[in-house]
Amino acid sequence: MAQAHYFSALIVKVARDRDKAAFVELFDHFAPRLKGYLMKQGADEALAEEIAQDVMVTLWRKADLFDPQKSSASTWLYRVARNRRIDRLRRQKTAELDPDEPALQPTPLPDVADEMDARLREERVRAAMAQLPEEQREVVRLAFFIGQSHSEIADETGLPLGTVKSRIRLAFGRLRQLIEADEAVDVD
Template sequence: MASERDEFADLVERIARHRDREAFGRLFDHFTPRLEAYLIRLGSDAGSAEELAQEAMVTLWRKAALFDRTKSSVGTWLYRIARNRRIDAHRRNRDAALDPEEPLLQPSAPEDADEIIDARRREDKIRVALAVLPPEQIELVRLAFYSGLSHSQIAEQSGLPLGTVKSRIRLAFSRLRKALEDDGLTEF
């Protein structure tokens, strides 16, 4: 096998130095079907595998002078080139599949300054209203709305009965609604 490895490296050297078509033909005939099979094992369809294997061989022709027999075998070098071509093709296809007009890819419209100010005022009023709640109600509201826990998860975490959790949260909302309505904030 070592002699075959040296023979392939000699063929690449002939391509690099003399643009030897016969040497290229021998390498092409030997490696192209192997590269195609390798690419198919990696998940490429037969047509893509054939195209990518040919691209790898064209790279061999163009960049034969870059091959270094002390760093790898010709086969290892070609398999690496083929694998990289496959990765590049996959990236191109994935990027091409994105529709630049897709609404999700469009920047959102800037928020209206009045809406930003109104939202901040609303947040400030809610913060003030929360501050007047008893600590046990504040904690349950925090767990429900800031941590996103369900009533049963809160009951489990806090050790309180489920009915107590529900009634405290309901009472907290009643107090918050009243405080916010007194401040003229009806959206809650």
């Protein structure tokens, strides 16, 4: 959740200040993910790359249309990518659109039970994270919420790479214990 707010704040910086550093960070994070998403949707590598680039240009030009109250940064960008792919398919097959084409189907509504399970899991993780020692919590935040590699964390914090890896491993062990203990309480 913290990462979602972080990326939303970066889009707001792009919209408000034309912040190039914020855009570069968004580009570096989302462009390869959008390309992968588009390839999973059936686009070939060249088309996926082209659409991902187009989405990022749209982000730069139309960041002011993003409303963090309505969606997360990733939801907004993936929706733009999906729509761009549909537009391309329509241009290719203007006379013969296949109504069963997966890209043209509406996104299925999330299962309420799955959504509630995800929220409960998120609450448990958040509560367990709060119980970690600060040095473990920080490396987990950098690795999994900011998306930095272990080497980048070591560079940023000045810690040896082995220490970063150890703290992450210890944090995961502790998180597992805390979450399992919390789940055991719910079962009783």
